[in-house]
Amino acid sequence: MQYLPFLLLTILGITQLSPLSSGKAIGKPSLSEQTIKDVEAEIFSYKAVAKALIHMAVEGKAQNRSYERLSLLVDMVGPRLSGSKNLEQAIQVLYHSLKEDRLQNVHLEPVKVPHWERGEESALMKAPRRQPMAILGLGNSIGTPPNGITAEVLVVTSFSELQQRALEAKGKIVVYNQPFISYQETVKYRTQGAVQAALVGAVAALVRSVTPFSIYSPHTGILEYQEDVPKIPSACITVEDAEMMGRLASQGLRIVIQLKMCEKKYPDADSFNTVAEITGWKYPDEVVLISGHLDSWDVGQGALDDGVGAFISWEALSLIKDLDLRPKRTLRLVFWTAExxxxxxxxxxxLQHKGNISKYSLVMESDLGTFFPIGLQFTGSEEAKAIMREIVKLLQPLNITQLLDGGEGTDINFWIQAGVPGKKKLSRAT
Structure with missing residues (x-):
């Protein structure tokens, strides 16, 4: 996995140096100009170490190791939905594997997680013609009554169009045929679509899958309900079916759908965040956190989202251990649950650890796929960015040449918003 060392080298560089400053009041002073120059010189001194890490990961004995570890998990366990036996099996497998890898302080931290299960699902267009449609219920969605919901469809392309046509929506199934702009912009139809449709009296919501490409493949993902708004069932449909209904509606044709969803929500279940470390030799109470989430949706293996992010994070610690490198600060690996x-x-x-927030130097997660790396996205002070720019120079053999603003992630945003520097990988699909 040639993309891995950029994470690894970032961790190594930060833990050998002075704490990063985010520029916010969390107890870390800004670095002086002279200190930055000293740090730059120190980072450059790790050029040989960087070369050794890259060689071991790309050409040496660790070549393909994280791939093999991941393939074993997804083949043996499969999908890992929050609250499922599969997820808890995966957590136990990883717990024992991290111990076998001789990492330190391997332990499980209890978490209460949602337990929602997908039941049988179907959507049948009954007018203007009969046509079964592929759907995937959205996570946390309620089910339909046992006999389903049969209703006329209102097709809209945006929330603003839905508001303009609010009087037409009562008693109907709203179909969102929104254009794909970007994941960050378009995903709001998946998360907020049910609430917005319920506010105008709709009985269900069907959302065009949040993707620029489709091979008749519906997607899933979480939706959000509001306590003061009626809950209605919601599912994703394919890009093809959304566009087809958009064309029918533009011709003034009446569309009727029968929707059946048997989703159920159960009481919260017991789960765990999985933690392992390499303890720092000089500042063991100061932490550099690297992470990925272990849970996945139930309709796939969870290999890319986010098994690979979790496993390359593990691989970072394995490589450091294999080369007998000793970081000054503790490297903490966390496999998140219920992301x-x-x-x-x-x-x-x-919430459990924020009391020690001043001890966190950097938080990272990998959850954007493992495509061809082109740079790092980073949130922190100007002094911290100066340090990161020097680290990026060590990563040029891996094509890591850019340092951009905007480091963030679902599992680390709490820390970043509180002032801890944060980073994610920037890549492009190949």
């Missing part, structure tokens, strides 16, 4: 349900595991971790 897909809105960052439940990471929120509970933050």
């Amino acid at each position: 897909e349900q809105g960052g439940i595991g990471s929120l509970q971790y933050y």
Whole structure:
């Protein structure tokens, strides 16, 4: 996995140096100009170490190790939905694997997580013609009555159009045929679509899958309800079916759908965040956190989202250990639980550990895929960015050349918003 060392080298560089400053009041002073120059010189001194790390990961004995670890988990356990036996099996497997890897302080931290299960689902267009449609219920959605919901459809392309046509929506199934702009912009139709439709009296909401490409493949993901708004069932449909209904509606044709969803929500279940460390030799109470989430949706193996992010984070610690490198600060690996349900595991971790926030030098997560790396996105002070720019220079053999603003992630945003520097990978699909 040639993309991995950029995470690894960032961790190594930070833990060998002075604490990063975010520029916010969390007890860390800004670095002076002279200190930055000293730090730059120190980072450059790790060029040989960087080369050794890259060689071991790309060409040496660790080549493909994280891939093999991940493939074993997804093949043996499969999907890992919050509250499921599969997720708890995966947590136990990883707990024992981290111990076998001789990492330190391997332990499980209890978390209460949502337990929602998908039942049988179907959508049948009954007019203007009969046509079964592929759907995937959205996480946390309620089900329909046992006989389903049969109703006329209102197709809209935006929330503003829904408001303009609010009088037409009562008693109907709202179909969102929104254009794809970006994931961050378009995903609001998945998360907020049910609430917005319920506010104008709709009985269900169907959302065009949040993707620029489709091979008749509906997606899933979490939706958000509001306590003061009636809950209505909601599912994603394919891009193709959304566009088809958009064309029918533009011709003035009446569309009727029969929707059946047997989703159920159960009491919260017991789960765990999985933690392992390499203890710092000089400042063991100061932490550099690297992470990915172990849970996944139930309709896939969870290999890319986010098994690979979790496993390359583990690989970072394994490589440091294999080369007998000793960081000054503690490197802490966390496999989050219930990220897909809105960052439940990471929120509970933050609430449990925020009392020591001044001891966190950097927080990182990998959850944007493992495509061809082109840079790092980072949130922190100007002094911290100066340090990161020097670290990026060590990563040029891996094509890591850019340092951009905007480091964030569901599982680390709590820390970043509180002032701790944060980073994520910038990559492009190949």
